[in-house]
Amino acid sequence: MSEIATPKFVRAPTLRRALEGTPWRRFVILAGFALAWELYARWLDNALLLPTLGATLSALWSAILSGELPSRALTSLRVLITGYALGVAVAAVLTTLAALSRWGNEALGLLTSMFNPLPAIALLPIALLWFGVGTPSLIFVIVHSVLWPVALACYGGFLAVPPTLQMAGRNLGLSGGRFVAEILVPAAFPQILSGLRIGWAFAWRTLIAAELVFGVSARSGGIGWFIYTSRAQLETASVFAGLLTVILIGLLVEGVIFRSLTRITVQRWGQVQP
Amino acid sequence: MNVAPRLTGVVGDAAVPTLLELDHVSISYPTPDGNLTAVEDVSFKIAAGERLVLLGPSGCGKSTLLRAVGGFLKPTAGEIRMDGRRIAAPGPDRMTVFQEFDQLLPWRTVLGNVRYALERGKSLPRREAEAIARRWLERVGLKNFVDAFPHTLSGGMKQRVAIARAFALEPALLLMDEPFAALDALTRRQMQDELLKLCEETGSTALFVTHGIDEAIRVGTRILALTPHPGRLAATFDVPPETRARGSSGFGELERRIQTTVFSTPEIGHV
Numbered sequence: 243m244s245e246i247a248t249p250k251f252v253r254a255p256t257l258r259r260a261l262e263g264t265p266w267r268r269f270v271i272l273a274g275f276a277l278a279w280e281l282y283a284r285w286l287d288n289a290l291l292l293p294t295l296g297a298t299l300s301a302l303w304s305a306i307l308s309g310e311l312p313s314r315a316l317t318s319l320r321v322l323i324t325g326y327a328l329g330v331a332v333a334a335v336l337t338t339l340a341a342l343s344r345w346g347n348e349a350l351g352l353l354t355s356m357f358n359p360l361p362a363i364a365l366l367p368i369a370l371l372w373f374g375v376g377t378p379s380l381i382f383v384i385v386h387s388v389l390w391p392v393a394l395a396c397y398g399g400f401l402a403v404p405p406t407l408q409m410a411g412r413n414l415g416l417s418g419g420r421f422v423a424e425i426l427v428p429a430a431f432p433q434i435l436s437g438l439r440i441g442w443a444f445a446w447r448t449l450i451a452a453e454l455v456f457g458v459s460a461r462s463g464g465i466g467w468f469i470y471t472s473r474a475q476l477e478t479a480s481v482f483a484g485l486l487t488v489i490l491i492g493l494l495v496e497g498v499i500f501r502s503l504t505r506i507t508v509q510r511w512g513q514v515q516p
Numbered sequence: 517m518n519v520a521p522r523l524t525g526v527v528g529d530a531a532v533p534t535l536l537e538l539d540h541v542s543i544s545y546p547t548p549d550g551n552l553t554a555v556e557d558v559s560f561k562i563a564a565g566e567r568l569v570l571l572g573p574s575g576c577g578k579s580t581l582l583r584a585v586g587g588f589l590k591p592t593a594g595e596i597r598m599d600g601r602r603i604a605a606p607g608p609d610r611m612t613v614f615q616e617f618d619q620l621l622p623w624r625t626v627l628g629n630v631r632y633a634l635e636r637g638k639s640l641p642r643r644e645a646e647a648i649a650r651r652w653l654e655r656v657g658l659k660n661f662v663d664a665f666p667h668t669l670s671g672g673m674k675q676r677v678a679i680a681r682a683f684a685l686e687p688a689l690l691l692m693d694e695p696f697a698a699l700d701a702l703t704r705r706q707m708q709d710e711l712l713k714l715c716e717e718t719g720s721t722a723l724f725v726t727h728g729i730d731e732a733i734r735v736g737t738r739i740l741a742l743t744p745h746p747g748r749l750a751a752t753f754d755v756p757p758e759t760r761a762r763g764s765s766g767f768g769e770l771e772r773r774i775q776t777t778v779f780s781t782p783e784i785g786h787v
């Protein structure tokens with residue numbers, strides 16, 4: 243067939259290009275919010291109810307320097323990642339079965355409609371009965387909080403894969419697990435990615451809530467426990483410092499991990515607009 | 517030319533073995549209002565080296581038939597045999613080029629798409645698959661686009677990739693479901709000519725589906741016309757090589773003949 247020539251590219255102006263892709267609008271909004279906090283807290287002048295941003299940051303700084311907050315955060319993250327990985331793995335198995343068989347399909351539909359509306363934290367009493375006070379109970383509720391939204395998103399994504407693309411895959415003789423892994427998963431990746439995001443947010447909030455309800459032992463508690471004990475000691479600035487840490491870790495994961503994952507996958511593949 | 521009811525296609529040359537045989541094939545879809553018969557009692561054969569065109573208006577069951585040959589759906593009655601064996605599942609011996617542009621894997625580059633097909637469909641090692649993929653992409657004019665992702669290509673270029681992918685696997689039978697229907701008229705003509713050239717150079721056997729009479733004459737060696745609702749064979753036309761040239765007297769005459777005998781019959785209707 244005849245040769246097709248490559249297209250030519252035109253470059254955008256420099257300033258545009260420098261700002262392009264940076265979240266500069268977000269920084270402006272964030273700065274406005276920080277200013278409002280500081281001013282309102284000063285006007286209120288009640289450190290027990292609302293410490294100033296400055297006091298919160300200095301409490302955060304000293305908690306980081308003392309090593310307490312980092313070790314608390316690490317404890318929380320370790321539990322979180324274990325539970326998250328386990329939840330995603332179980333979701334992967336369930337959705338694969340659902341994609342490959344009618345029984346699996348029905349089972350997944352039934353289980354998700356039963357368990358998805360159930361708040362993970364409501365399972366904590368059961369978890370405590372079964373696993374006792376400790377990390378296994380936390381992991382149990384995190385798995386529950388991750389599993390159903392991720393499974394729902396994956397399966398919804400599988401169902402939305404264009405029939406032509408599926409036929410193109412089966413045309414090559416693909417079937418079973420290979421068809422799921424090499425055709426359905428990448429084709430449904432936009433939905434899977436948003437499922438993973440939602441799952442991450444759910445897991446994070448479930449963990450903090452569970453840690454607040456029972457601090458395990460003071461020695462091994464996570465950020466939730468840090469917030470709880472700070473409140474008990476009426477160190478409100480430290481409570482806010484703990485909350486800030488939760489938010490910062492969340493932002494970091496969203497802004498760095500999920501954003502880069504989106505950029506190198508579905509954006510590059512043209513499955514979502516940048 | 518043979519007129520309906522005709523149940524068996526004619527194999528042009530008795531010495532050439534039959535590759536594909538449809539034996540009283542009916543296909544229906546279950547719908548909320550009961551079963552919808554899309555194809556009824558269709559029989560024909562394709563001999564090796566032939567390019568058979570299924571011609572008919574939209575909705576007459578062409579895609580349904582092609583999908584059954586591809587192994588993507590099962591006939592409700594009758595049997596489809598390839599080399600004497602009943603078709604049970606899709607396979608790379610029947611590579612399909614679909615009409616839709618989303619038949620390429622969006623997460624693989626142009627080269628990646630063709631290479632992956634060779635790795636999976638023919639179990640070739642990566643390097644060998646890549647070499648063959650490059651050769652075919654060059655042949656369809658996409659040498660400069662091997663590293664592009666499909667979403668950056670025009671519709672015609674996407675179809676070129678799909679064509680390269682299908683030819684690269686050297687299938688016993690090429691299946692094409694209106695691959696140019698969604699392209700503009702100029703691109704479509706060019707692609708028809710280039711496809712014809714590729715088919716003639718490789719001696720491929722093909723089953724080609726279209727609703728355009730001119731396209732059927734251009735690419736086919738034999739044309740089966742279908743009537744709609746449900747799809748049945750209406751007539752067959754042989755296309756002699758000298759008729760294939762656009763603007764030749766044979767081309768225009770055959771076009772008119774198909775038009776009057778098939779598409780102007782009231783029971784069949786217009787495209």
Ligand SMILES: Nc1ncnc2c1ncn2[C@@H]1O[C@H](COP(=O)(O)OP(=O)(O)O)[C@@H](O)[C@H]1O
Pocket residue numbers: 545546547552553554572573574575576577578579580581
């Ligand atoms: N998946 C399906 N379910 C129900 N009916 C279908 C389905 N696919 C096609 N049909 C119907 O079968 C008939 C033939 O369709 P199709 O084979 O796509 O025709 P063509 O390719 O010739 O346009 C049409 O009436 C169409 O509405």
Ligand SMILES: [Mg+2]
Pocket residue numbers: 578579580693694
């Ligand atoms: Mg069709």
